[in-house]
Amino acid sequence: MEKETKADEEEQTQVINPWEVSAKGKIDYDKLIDQFGCQRLDQSFVDRVHRLTNRIPHIFLRRNVFFAHRDLNEILDAYERGEKFYLYTGRGPSSEALHLGHLVPFMFTKYLQEAFKVPLVIQLTDDEKCMWKNLTVEESKRLARENAKDIIACGFDVSRTFIFSDFDYVGGAFYENMVKVAKCVTYNKVVGIFGFTGEDHIGKISFPPVQAVPSFPSSFPHLFSGKDKLRCLIPCAIDQDPYFRMTRDVAPRLGYSKPALIESLFFPALQGQTGKMSASDANSAIYVTDSQKAIKEKVNRYAFSGGQDSIENHRKYGANLEVDIPFKYLSFFLEDDEELEHIRKEYGSGRMLTGEVKKRLIEVLTEIVERHRAARAAVTDEMVDAFMAVRPLPNMFA
Amino acid sequence: MGISKAQLLERLQAQQIHFSQYDHPVVMTVEAQAKHVGHIKAGLSKNLFLKDKKHRFYIVSALADTKVDLKVLSQRLGLGKGGLRMAPEEAVVEVLEVPLGSVTPFALVNESARSVSLLLDQGFKTHECCFFHPLSNDTSISLHIEDLYKFLKSVGRMVAYVDLEANPTVGKDQPPDLAALVPSDAPSIQNISEKTATLQIDGDVKSKPVAVTAKASKVSSGQQKEKSVNNANSSSSFADPEQFIEEILKKASAIVVAEIKEENIKQHGGQLGAVVSNSLRKNLSLELKNLATMFKNTAYTEGFGAGIRCPAKRL
Numbered sequence: 001m002e003k004e005t006k007a008d009e010e011e012q013t014q015v016i017n018p019w020e021v022s023a024k025g026k027i028d029y030d031k032l033i034d035q036f037g038c039q040r041l042d043q044s045f046v047d048r049v050h051r052l053t054n055r056i057p058h059i060f061l062r063r064n065v066f067f068a069h070r071d072l073n074e075i076l077d078a079y080e081r082g083e084k085f086y087l088y089t090g091r092g093p094s095s096e097a098l099h100l101g102h103l104v105p106f107m108f109t110k111y112l113q114e115a116f117k118v119p120l121v122i123q124l125t126d127d128e129k130c131m132w133k134n135l136t137v138e139e140s141k142r143l144a145r146e147n148a149k150d151i152i153a154c155g156f157d158v159s160r161t162f163i164f165s166d167f168d169y170v171g172g173a174f175y176e177n178m179v180k181v182a183k184c185v186t187y188n189k190v191v192g193i194f195g196f197t198g199e200d201h202i203g204k205i206s207f208p209p210v211q212a213v214p215s216f217p218s219s220f221p222h223l224f225s226g227k228d229k230l231r232c233l234i235p236c237a238i239d240q241d242p243y244f245r246m247t248r249d250v251a252p253r254l255g256y257s258k259p260a261l262i263e264s265l266f267f268p269a270l271q272g273q274t275g276k277m278s279a280s281d282a283n284s285a286i287y288v289t290d291s292q293k294a295i296k297e298k299v300n301r302y303a304f305s306g307g308q309d310s311i312e313n314h315r316k317y318g319a320n321l322e323v324d325i326p327f328k329y330l331s332f333f334l335e336d337d338e339e340l341e342h343i344r345k346e347y348g349s350g351r352m353l354t355g356e357v358k359k360r361l362i363e364v365l366t367e368i369v370e371r372h373r374a375a376r377a378a379v380t381d382e383m384v385d386a387f388m389a390v391r392p393l394p395n396m397f398a
Numbered sequence: 399m400g401i402s403k404a405q406l407l408e409r410l411q412a413q414q415i416h417f418s419q420y421d422h423p424v425v426m427t428v429e430a431q432a433k434h435v436g437h438i439k440a441g442l443s444k445n446l447f448l449k450d451k452k453h454r455f456y457i458v459s460a461l462a463d464t465k466v467d468l469k470v471l472s473q474r475l476g477l478g479k480g481g482l483r484m485a486p487e488e489a490v491v492e493v494l495e496v497p498l499g500s501v502t503p504f505a506l507v508n509e510s511a512r513s514v515s516l517l518l519d520q521g522f523k524t525h526e527c528c529f530f531h532p533l534s535n536d537t538s539i540s541l542h543i544e545d546l547y548k549f550l551k552s553v554g555r556m557v558a559y560v561d562l563e564a565n566p567t568v569g570k571d572q573p574p575d576l577a578a579l580v581p582s583d584a585p586s587i588q589n590i591s592e593k594t595a596t597l598q599i600d601g602d603v604k605s606k607p608v609a610v611t612a613k614a615s616k617v618s619s620g621q622q623k624e625k626s627v628n629n630a631n632s633s634s635s636f637a638d639p640e641q642f643i644e645e646i647l648k649k650a651s652a653i654v655v656a657e658i659k660e661e662n663i664k665q666h667g668g669q670l671g672a673v674v675s676n677s678l679r680k681n682l683s684l685e686l687k688n689l690a691t692m693f694k695n696t697a698y699t700e701g702f703g704a705g706i707r708c709p710a711k712r713l
Contacts, residue, residue: 142544152695156691301573382702
């Protein structure tokens with residue numbers, strides 16, 4: 001079994017699991033990689049992806065936003081030999097309000113889909129949110145469909161993408177795999193991984209297989225029948241690692257390939273680096289529904305600045321880029337590497353002021369949010385039905 | 399006067415909002431209301447009409463047993479301690495245009511109440527239906543909170559779900575979390591003819607929201623509605639090849655025209671072609687790819703729709 005149990009976690013000063021992300025001070029990602037037992041994604045990988053796909057690697061790869069992986073080298077080796085793979089990612093539809101942090105894995109997955117020309121399954125865990133957030137079944141299903149619209153707006157190709165909600169899809173071959181996985185994980189183990197207690201209801205305890213089985217192609221007979229050895233690559237934020245550690249542990253026992261993972265950092269909250277953006281705190285994040293005015297206000301008023309407290313000090317010491325949020329956000333979203341480098345030098349040395357950096361950030365964020373809104377407006381309910389229909393995807397590898 | 403109960407109920411029906419109606423004697427308190435409809439499985443609401451020191455108004459609508467602390471709310475809105483008071487009785491009649499004892503989120507449909515900010519208890523979401531007065535306290539209607547939310551948003555009102563029992567610290571480093579819910583101005587009582595003109599119920603209910611929001615330009619949600627009307631127009635370019643190509647040519651031409659100017663001609667001379675070409679690629683690639691993907695998705699959806707409606711072939 002790969003490293004890390006919940007018990008160990010409690011001894012640490014940072015808590016990272018699918019339902020809680022918090023740390024005293026900055027999140028130590030090196031420690032996290034060590035704790036979880038995954039691998040750092042270094043420049044050689046980025047270069048290899050560049051070569052294999054014949055296009056500039058995505059900004060999130062260039063800027064080390066996706067920074068850790070499991071078995072990515074095997075996926076790339078297989079790809080080089082002509083063996084394809086499929087992508088699997090998902091969202092827990094707990095709220096209607098999506099912020100930029102939520103879009104990060106989807107933006108990256110869209111790039112992977114285009115660059116490698118592979119199919120994608122997207123799981124909406126409405127059952128999970130119904131259980132954990134105590135929503136009604138109707139509300140979670142409704143949120144799943146609403147969130148699906150924002151996901152589609154990220155630009156996925158309908159001829160290669162299958163979106164499904166657990167309440168709609170669980171059953172048949174998918175459920176058969178869930179039972180197979182469940183048989184391989186003892187109660188004690190799942191308590192160790194996820195920290196369940198005697199007070200937790202049995203719905204929670206039996207949920208993990210639901211998130212595990214989309215990693216196995218036989219869960220989707222309408223898509224992958226006859227392709228039992230097809231590998232799976234899962235782009236996700238690093239807090240989802242526990243689910244897939246469990247899955248990778250079980251896979252060989254079921255005769256399936258272990259899914260590979262490519263993991264991202266957390267998108268920092270506007271007010272600073274100690275946690276991740278939260279949909280329940282309106283000012284910790286930029287929402288895809290924010291107006292230009294709201295973005296401007298949020299960045300100006302709430303974005304944590306690493307600049308010095310006076311202009312003289314700032315010119316003398318420069319900005320603390322480690323904690324400066326505007327600069328961090330630009331590193332996520334400002335496409336132009338040269339411009340970012342220029343800002344790094346000028347702001348870090350104190351020649352550029354926080355106001356200017358914030359102004360540039362507001363421009364960049366506004367463009368992204370506007371583009372998303374326009375795309376979202378074009379997504380109809382029927383389009384959601386099309387993406388969610390259980391249908392074959394004949395050209396999924398073309 | 400504002401619209402009547404009957405007019406409101408007609409509007410809800412026209413928008414296919416499902417609600418159940420219960421008539422009863424006039425009730426002035428939640429306890430009294432509970433005597434008549436408490437047996438029905440729906441959340442009862444208490445509705446507070448509040449005012450701040452700058453004469454801006456708020457309705458706080460909450461489940462009957464949610465604790466509402468005005469001091470905490472006042473701080474969370476950024477109004478300082480004690481900045482929120484219960485609004486005087488005249489305001490209920492003048493601003494909300496409902497009789498005393500009938501404070502309800504629905505009052506926001508009245509023009510005079512258009513800059514009232516509505517804070518909805520997020521606890522409402524856990525109930526299938528919740529009770530509100532439809533502008534008059536001799537009736538209670540129960541409906542799903544999302545329908546109420548969408549209905550008010552569709553007329554451009556400021557509505558937000560709030561965790562009313564939360565008590566976050568507000569200080570130098572923790573800005574008030576509800577500051578965005580403070581209206582940008584105090585309501586102005588319009589003259590009667592204007593009010594009735596905008597709220598006449600006519601056959602085409604759908605066109606009304608656009609007219610109302612064009613007037614309510616100061617309310618930020620109104621701005622968003624205007625934007626989405628524009629987007630709705632451009633989304634048709636995803637179904638129509640002619641419009642699609644027009645979009646693309648428009649964007650490309652803008653870049654070409656921007657690049658071909660005196661200084662660039664002087665600087666690049668014969669190479670200008672390559673420069674413009676690179677600029678086109680750099681600036682347009684991503685955007686055009688997104689456009690094309692939406693076009694493809696729209697076409698596929700149309701095919702999908704046709705396919706599922708196609709009667710099965712007789713063999």
